[in-house]
Amino acid sequence: QVQLKESGPGLVQPSQTLSLTCTVSGFSLTSNSVSWVRQPPGKGLEWMGAIWSGGSTDYNSALKSRLSISRDTSKSQVFLKMNSLQTEDTAIYFCTRSGVYYGLSDWYFDFWGPGTMVTVSS
């Protein structure tokens, strides 16, 4: 069955770089696109960026200068790197799979990982 799971450090110091990994199973990264979505404690959801099934990327312009998304299809893993972290980047980070409708990728999110909490603090 389709599964996604995020992993990474729970604590990052201010100004440092966050590196997260999303390991997927039950589908191929060359067939479905994957996005990263984050949620600050007690707040709403923010789409951060995505890597398309073809390998190209799109980013939220609010984060674009700090964010990089890549993948290793042989390991079924998607990576997020975000630099210059600040306390406001404290959030649960989710990786999500984009839906496919009649063979075309679309940007609703049909499967989500459980999320990983990242705290930015010294």
Add this chain to the structure above:
Amino acid sequence: DIVMTQSPSSLAVSAGETVTINCKSSQSLFWSGSQMNYLAWYQQKPGQSPKLLIYYASTRQSGVPDRFIGSGSGTDFTLTISGVQAEDLAVYYCQHHYDSLPYTFGAGTKLELK
């Protein structure tokens, strides 16, 4: 950016009631090429990741009970839950999936027990 505005922000209900959650987008989510509206709804329970309920404004995700009904077109959308059950208490989010980055979410509507 397309701004998604949800109302109300919270709603207190009794089991068995029918509830309506509204979502308004700052621009039309209807694309004439497909004749579809690019609006999704999610349910998030405490400590869990969001769960897709509805996409294309009214298409129910596999396994979602038919008491969840999505409707609307253009800029105004509604999620109706007919006969609320205790397990439906959660926060509900709308999200546009129109071809316009970024894919933004509403601020959420918290469904609570009266």
